[in-house]
Amino acid sequence: MQNMTDGLIVWFTGLSSAGKTTLSNAIYEKLLLAGYRTEQLDGDIVRRHFSRGLGFSRDDRNENIRRIGFVAELLKRHGVIVLVSAISPYREARDEVRSRIGEGFIEVFVNAPLNICEGRDAKGLYKKARAALIHDVAGLDSPYEAPSRAEIECRTDTETVEQSTEKVLHYLKRRLSG
Amino acid sequence: MQNMTDGLIVWFTGLSSAGKTTLSNAIYEKLLLAGYRTEQLDGDIVRRHFSRGLGFSRDDRNENIRRIGFVAELLKRHGVIVLVSAISPYREARDEVRSRIGEGFIEVFVNAPLNICEGRDAKGLYKKARAALIHDVAGLDSPYEAPSRAEIECRTDTETVEQSTEKVLHYLKRRLSG
Numbered sequence: 001m002q003n004m005t006d007g008l009i010v011w012f013t014g015l016s017s018a019g020k021t022t023l024s025n026a027i028y029e030k031l032l033l034a035g036y037r038t039e040q041l042d043g044d045i046v047r048r049h050f051s052r053g054l055g056f057s058r059d060d061r062n063e064n065i066r067r068i069g070f071v072a073e074l075l076k077r078h079g080v081i082v083l084v085s086a087i088s089p090y091r092e093a094r095d096e097v098r099s100r101i102g103e104g105f106i107e108v109f110v111n112a113p114l115n116i117c118e119g120r121d122a123k124g125l126y127k128k129a130r131a132a133l134i135h136d137v138a139g140l141d142s143p144y145e146a147p148s149r150a151e152i153e154c155r156t157d158t159e160t161v162e163q164s165t166e167k168v169l170h171y172l173k174r175r176l177s178g
Numbered sequence: 179m180q181n182m183t184d185g186l187i188v189w190f191t192g193l194s195s196a197g198k199t200t201l202s203n204a205i206y207e208k209l210l211l212a213g214y215r216t217e218q219l220d221g222d223i224v225r226r227h228f229s230r231g232l233g234f235s236r237d238d239r240n241e242n243i244r245r246i247g248f249v250a251e252l253l254k255r256h257g258v259i260v261l262v263s264a265i266s267p268y269r270e271a272r273d274e275v276r277s278r279i280g281e282g283f284i285e286v287f288v289n290a291p292l293n294i295c296e297g298r299d300a301k302g303l304y305k306k307a308r309a310a311l312i313h314d315v316a317g318l319d320s321p322y323e324a325p326s327r328a329e330i331e332c333r334t335d336t337e338t339v340e341q342s343t344e345k346v347l348h349y350l351k352r353r354l355s356g
Binding site for chain 2: 037039049050051052053054063066067070071074075077078079080
């Protein structure tokens with residue numbers, strides 16, 4: 001398994017607090033245990049590291065996604081399974097990465113209704129946005145364009161983390177052995 | 179050798195036209211042939227991909243170096259020998275990457291006098307700078323701080339490409355087998 005020549009990019013997209021990072025963490029642990037080279041790229045962390053100066057406009061968000069895609073592609077080329085969790089609200093940017101990567105790109109729509117995400121509000125974003133302290137929160141006062149052709153959809157409002165994890169792993173196993 | 183768990187970062191620093199990319203290309207070929215996972219990161223290409231908006235001030239150049247370092251570190255973590263060629267004119271930025279990486283960071287000072295580099299002028303930078311069409315060219319109207327503790331120095335004005343390549347490979351072999 002370590003000798004496979006090419007990796008995969010598993011791209012978790014969804015609203016803030018939809019459960020992208022939770023799912024990515026669970027899958028990361030499983031893949032590590034199974035002996036795969038794996039890396040997690042978190043949209044917020046990547047932004048801090050190399051998108052200083054980018055804001056939350058459509059262009060800037062898409063530029064951030066392009067940069068994450070660039071790094072993910074480099075890692076994938078060296079056999080790494082890259083788990084990206086980033087809101088990535090615009091379809092055009094996700095599809096741009098998809099067409100650059102080709103077959104190795106797997107889009108996972110981490111889907112929960114806005115009211116559920118807002119109830120969780122892991123980062124306090126929605127609260128701040130409701131208080132008008134911040135703007136451009138995807139799904140609230142900024143668009144979130146749901147995927148139209150995601151390889152996998154996880155309904156985190158009705159599935160448990162274990163169920164969603166199994167669903168993704170099942171798909172990955174097919175792809176990795178195929 | 180493919181199973182080594184950790185890679186290396188070989189960081190070529192020097193003036194424009196000092197021969198960084200030439201040397202990186204030659205070493206890349208040799209490492210590939212020897213079966214190593216290898217990747218080249220070129221400062222100009224990386225800048226185009228994820229430093230849009232950064233200029234050539236001290237801060238912006240250092241930020242670009244930090245970003246290259248971030249990507250190189252990710253690749254190194256997965257067993258890749260990363261060959262970075264970037265002018266990287268400021269010691270503080272190179273040393274910041276060095277201290278983050280630790281032992282796996284190898285600085286190669288690609289050294290030729292300015293007049294030799296200007297004579298080569300592979301990218302036409304010096305010509306444009308002399309004509310005042312561009313500014314902030316390292317070594318000319320912007321500083322280049324030579325390394326004080328590079329692991330390897332290649333004098334590309336007096337050594338052949340083969341000699342410089344051998345020098346670096348010799349060092350790498352010791353590190354990779356040690």
